[in-house]
Amino acid sequence: MPYRTIIEPFRIHSVQSIDLTTEEQRTEALERAGYNLFGLHADEVIIDLLTDSGTGAMSSEQWAGMMRGDESYAGSRSFYRFEEVVKQITGFSEVIPTHQGRAAERILFSVMVDEGDIVPNNTHFDTTRANVEYRGGAAVDLVIEEGRDPGTVLPFKGNMDVAALRATIEEAGADRVPLVMVTVTNNSGGGQPVSMENLRAVRAVCDEFELPLFLDACRFAENAWFIKQREEGYADRAPRDIAREMFSLADGCTMSAKKDGLSNIGGFLAMNDRTLADEARNLLILTEGFPTYGGLAGYDLEAVATGLQEVLEEDYLRYRIRSTAYLAEKISAAGVPIVQPPGGHAVYIDAAAMLPHIPPHEYPAQALAVELFRTGGVRGVEIGTVMFGKPDPDGGPDEPAAMELVRLAIPRRTYTQSHIDYVAEVVIDVAADAEEIRGYRMVEQAPWLRHFTARFEGV
Numbered sequence: 001m002p003y004r005t006i007i008e009p010f011r012i013h014s015v016q017s018i019d020l021t022t023e024e025q026r027t028e029a030l031e032r033a034g035y036n037l038f039g040l041h042a043d044e045v046i047i048d049l050l051t052d053s054g055t056g057a058m059s060s061e062q063w064a065g066m067m068r069g070d071e072s073y074a075g076s077r078s079f080y081r082f083e084e085v086v087k088q089i090t091g092f093s094e095v096i097p098t099h100q101g102r103a104a105e106r107i108l109f110s111v112m113v114d115e116g117d118i119v120p121n122n123t124h125f126d127t128t129r130a131n132v133e134y135r136g137g138a139a140v141d142l143v144i145e146e147g148r149d150p151g152t153v154l155p156f157k158g159n160m161d162v163a164a165l166r167a168t169i170e171e172a173g174a175d176r177v178p179l180v181m182v183t184v185t186n187n188s189g190g191g192q193p194v195s196m197e198n199l200r201a202v203r204a205v206c207d208e209f210e211l212p213l214f215l216d217a218c219r220f221a222e223n224a225w226f227i228k229q230r231e232e233g234y235a236d237r238a239p240r241d242i243a244r245e246m247f248s249l250a251d252g253c254t255m256s257a258k259k260d261g262l263s264n265i266g267g268f269l270a271m272n273d274r275t276l277a278d279e280a281r282n283l284l285i286l287t288e289g290f291p292t293y294g295g296l297a298g299y300d301l302e303a304v305a306t307g308l309q310e311v312l313e314e315d316y317l318r319y320r321i322r323s324t325a326y327l328a329e330k331i332s333a334a335g336v337p338i339v340q341p342p343g344g345h346a347v348y349i350d351a352a353a354m355l356p357h358i359p360p361h362e363y364p365a366q367a368l369a370v371e372l373f374r375t376g377g378v379r380g381v382e383i384g385t386v387m388f389g390k391p392d393p394d395g396g397p398d399e400p401a402a403m404e405l406v407r408l409a410i411p412r413r414t415y416t417q418s419h420i421d422y423v424a425e426v427v428i429d430v431a432a433d434a435e436e437i438r439g440y441r442m443v444e445q446a447p448w449l450r451h452f453t454a455r456f457e458g459v
């Protein structure tokens with residue numbers, strides 16, 4: 001198109017109204033929820049950027065597909081359509097549907113990881129880490145050094161540190177490393193992409209030690225778009241083709257279809273190893289369901305099959321990545337410190353830089369997330385010491401996380417440019433009074449994934 005404005009490549013067909021809550025209502029809601037934004041009622045939120053997972057709008061083709069869903073318990077038509085689409089996109093021969101990404105993780109690690117094993121990843125997502133640790137394994141994050149520094153601008157900050165990967169395998173012994181994982185894009189490290197060159201280098205190390213490589217493929221299409229934009233030799237390749245090359249370097253993948261499946265629920269585990277897949281299917285039957293539905297309705301399988309095709313359309317990916325960058329540019333131009341360059345699905349505010357007066361054990365990113373909600377009804381999520389810090393067994397301060405971020409994740413095809421302009425205004429307003437913001441202490445926490453249910457009090 002000859003014009004600069006990249007428009008939403010869709011028009012709105014059905015709408016949901018938003019309650020415009022007052023600051024007083026939101027302050028009461030925060031007290032009730034123990035200052036944990038997961039405890040809010042969604043109706044108390046004006047713009048919900050808690051997650052891009054399962055929160056997007058589906059297309060009329062997806063809704064139409066849902067009407068065609070075949071709900072047969074075994075061998076449903078919808079499963080075979082789903083299986084065919086996943087095979088075409090990934091090239092993997094074994095396709096196991098699951099209700100979401102973490103179910104695929106739990107099954108994969110149950111068949112591969114034993115007590116004392118080590119699983120390297122660029123950065124484990126929280127559920128991935130928890131599922132490795134639940135099996136008695138150690139989840140080791142090996143993203144490149146620059147990937148831990150919010151200010152450094154690099155095209156592929158999600159890359160794995162290949163030298164560190166080799167050193168980790170040599171030190172542990174290859175027999176203690178059941179698999180290597182790479183997360184595309186690297187959600188917990190700022191939604192940063194991984195280059196094809198890096199995937200190839202990781203593959204070479206895996207080959208050297210005869211280890212399987214699995215992708216955490218939740219945002220495979222966004223990663224493919226970044227490769228097209230930023231890596232030499234890919235500008236003229238279709239996203240589908242690039243995605244296929246990414247998958248061809250791996251032995252399997254876990255997938256949450258709530259992201260690049262453009263669906264509200266769903267996921268899968270896919271691989272080439274038939275024996276391993278059969279073991280996984282036996283576990284699937286125990287907790288998820290029969291292998292041709294895996295915890296999903298036939299209509300969900302239809303929605304995911306269509307979503308996986310739509311997500312690879314160039315107009316969609318161009319709009320998607322550009323609209324995230326738009327929010328990043330707006331707040332960054334006003335002096336708000338963010339992870340640079342912006343990721344594919346989210347903008348990450350650097351709370352450690354914005355609130356240097358709050359130490360990590362008083363949770364600066366949690367404090368900022370609370371203020372964004374109180375001030376403007378914008379709900380983001382803390383990705384810092386609440387999520388990834390380690391509690392001290394003797395009751396001392398937590399061991400801090402590597403970064404203190406507030407992630408503003410953009411649901412797919414859901415908010416318009418004026419919603420995003422409003423978010424930028426709220427962020428800039430809160431940043432102007434940053435020195436007034438105070439920290440929190442955690443007064444209740446669960447042993448696993450504490451960020452979902454913890455309660456806080458102001459310091």
Ligand SMILES: Cc1ncc(COP(=O)(O)O)c(C=O)c1O
Nearest residue numbers: 053100101102125127187218256
């Ligand atoms: C990189 C990554 N892996 C795994 C998951 C888990 O997927 P699900 O929420 O569908 O269980 C997520 C979800 O946000 C994710 O971002």
